[in-house]
Amino acid sequence: MSTYQCSPPVNSLVLYKVRPARVVSVGEKIEIELDGGHKRVRPKDVALLHPGPLHRLADLAPQEGELHAAWELLEGSETNLKDLAELAFDAFTPATAWAAWQLVSEGLTFSGTPEQIQARPREAVERDRAEREAKAAEERDWQAFLERMAAAAPAPEDRDRLGEIERLAHGQSEHSRILAALGHQPTPENAHRALVQVGYWPTNHNPYPARCAVPTRDPDLPVPSLIEEDRLDLTHLAAYAIDDEGNQDPDDAISVDGDRLWVHVADVAALIDAESEIEREARARGANLYLPEGVVNMLPAQVTDELGLGLKPISPALSFGMLCDAQGEIRDIQVHRTWVRVERLSYDWVEERLDEGPFAAIRALVEPFRARRHADGATGLDLPEVSIRVEDGQVRIRQLLRLGSRAMVTDAMLMAGVAAGRFCLERGIPIPYATQALPEGLDTATDLASMYARRRRFKPTRLTGVPDLHAGLGLPIYTRATSPLRRYSDLLVHQQIRAELTGRSGLSEEEVTARVAQAELAAASVRRGERLSNQHWKHVFLRENQAWRGDGVVVDLDERRTTLLIPELALEARVRTRDTPSLNDRVRLAVTEVDVPGLASGFRVLG
Structure with a gap:
């Protein structure tokens, strides 16, 4: 020794x-x-x-x-x-x-x-040898997997492993051993790129609904039958549900009865009780999710099938009737459970007939209200808008024009929102009121650059238990009440009004506030999912159309980059320019590169 x-x-x-x-x-x-x-x-x-x-x-x-x-x-x-x-x-x-x-x-x-x-001893040796051999085999398998990933050729047995990257791509985790081993930062964007590269996701896969943690399927819940009850019969009045072509959830329509304007709204509260499982599911979703590839409803599809206005010869509705005087003041408000007969029309079709028959009468009834709103400071954002649809795998983008028919319907719906708000306020019915604070430094310029700057100063709309000014709409009292098929807060208003009309107790102010808070949190995720999904498909469109050429309008300048809005895509872009442009200048653009997972496209100025 x-x-x-x-x-x-x-x-x-x-x-x-x-x-x-x-x-x-x-x-x-x-x-x-x-x-x-x-x-x-x-x-x-x-x-x-x-x-x-x-x-x-x-x-x-x-x-x-x-x-x-x-x-x-x-x-x-x-x-x-x-x-x-x-x-x-x-x-x-x-x-x-x-x-x-x-x-x-x-x-x-x-x-x-x-x-x-x-x-x-032999027992310990044999046990450890088996463990080491298993570990060595696992390491060989791991290295073979990484080689397949690097070659963008995964095998069918790799799908379970790729789920780790998918969770990161969906924002459900922050780490990925696989991406780290391949030398990539663990970001959702890199995970997205990797999954597309190896064919786990289709090239055009939209990850944003899952990343925003919003449901991607309609609720699967039983829908009760419509109860029999007394309703005011308004089937003698022509009623028009005017919306975008292809709309699948018509929940409002307009009638004229002499000097009275009627706004009919799908009577969703007739099927959805305030304490039902369907109501809780709608509250957890907050709103419909509108994606270019389709709609995910907050309510079971059967509710729309039963109550969508114009989907059956006669529809049950909650109808708001009102007069509007020459000063644009709404008076003589009536609210009834009704039967209505509705015809479905598109904005484009009505636009060509605004000066005819019923549409001229509707315009005449809403114009004083519109003038009153603008006199009281209503200010809109006239920024480019587009409709994006994915049809048969193709992305189709259509610029939405400023139609008189669309403005007419908007004003009629706002009138119904004022009528519903005043009806509830006068009776002490707790509901959520939509309010918006005055923006700072408001100007009246109508050019695109001014609109772009104004948007950044706008305050968000808030739902509160007390009526207050909605500055953007120019309304001292307003509630959302015309989209109960699509938006939870509207459904809640309907449930509270129905309780009043049927003599039952509605929810307390505290209960209303708590439910609105929950639904608005969910709705914020829905809106984010919609916004990111629209951006995703715009960049997919550009990647598939790299020869695209179009105009951009200068809306902001800084020392290094020029910000432009591309009206036909409703897309914001930042480019370098050799010359110093002026605000609202139009420049011709071409696509240089597209990064779909990064939601980024590069452009260069032509000429």
Whole structure:
């Protein structure tokens, strides 16, 4: 045993950490030679393996020996490095000492120190060998998987592993061992790129609904039958549900009865009780999710089938009737549960007939209200808008024109919102009122650059239990009440009005506030999912149409980049320009590059 306890002589073989070393000189410190250079260390930092002489580390060549036989002979007993080397290799030399120590340090059949080595029992050896083989096989499988990923050629058995990247792409985790191994930062964008590259996701896959954690399927809940109840019969009045072509959830319509304007709204509260499971699901969703590839409803599809205005010959409605005087003041408000007969029309079709029959009468009734709103400070944002549809795999983008028919319907719906708000306020019915604070530094300019700057100063609309000014609409009192199929807050207003009309107790102000808070949190995620999805499909469109050319309007300037709005795409772009443009200048643009996962497209100025 003293062989391992004495100070190591010159040219001896020692162990430094886990590496072999040759002693070059001995003093207060020991100079050792390592593969790659010399080093001075303390005596206690090395362990003697063989007294030498060892003239070169290169002499520590691999050795042939009876390693397994040595372990079988020694199983369960103790030995030392010298005896183990002689038993396994029939000699104790620097080379066999190092070979024997490597066997010990491997830790499978032997373990311990040079002075005291244990031959491990067979049961422990077989258990550890199986574990090591399994681990080695797992590592080989992992490396093969990484090679397939690098070659963008995953195998069918890789789908479970790719779920790890998908969770990161959907924002459900922050880490990915796979992306890290491939040398990529663990971001949702990089995960998106990787999944598309290997074919796990289709090229045009839209990850944003999942990333925003919003439901991507309609609720699957049983819908009760419509109850029989007394309703005011207004089927003798022509009623028109005017909306975009292809709209699938018509929930409002307009009638004229002499000087009275009627706004009929799908009577969703007739089916959705305030304490029902469907109501809780709608509250958890907040609103319909409108995507270019389709609509995800907050209510079961059967509700729309039963109550959508104009989908059946006669529809149940909650109708708001009102007069509007020459000063634009709404008076003589009536609210009834009704039967209505509705014809569905498109904005484009009505636009060509605004000066005819019923549409001219509707315009005449809403114009004083519109004039009153604008006199009271209503201010809109006349920024480009588009309709994006994905049809048969193709992205279709259509610019929405400023139609008189659309403005007419908007004003009629706002009148109904005022009527509903005043009806509830006068009766002490707790509902959410839509309010908006005055923006700072408001101007009256109508050019595109001014509209762009104004948008950034606008305050968000808030839902509160107390009526207050909605500055953007120019209304001192307003609630949302015309989209109960699409928006939870409208449904809640309907439920509260229905409770009043049927003589039942509605929700308290505290209950209304709590439900609105929950729904608005969900609706914010829905709006974010819609906004990001629209951007996604715009960039997909540009990637698939890289020969695109179009105009951009300068809306902002800084020292390095010019910000433009592209009206036909309703897309914001930042470009470098050789000359200094002026606000509202129009420039011709061409696409240079598109990064769909990064929601970024590059443009250059032509000419």
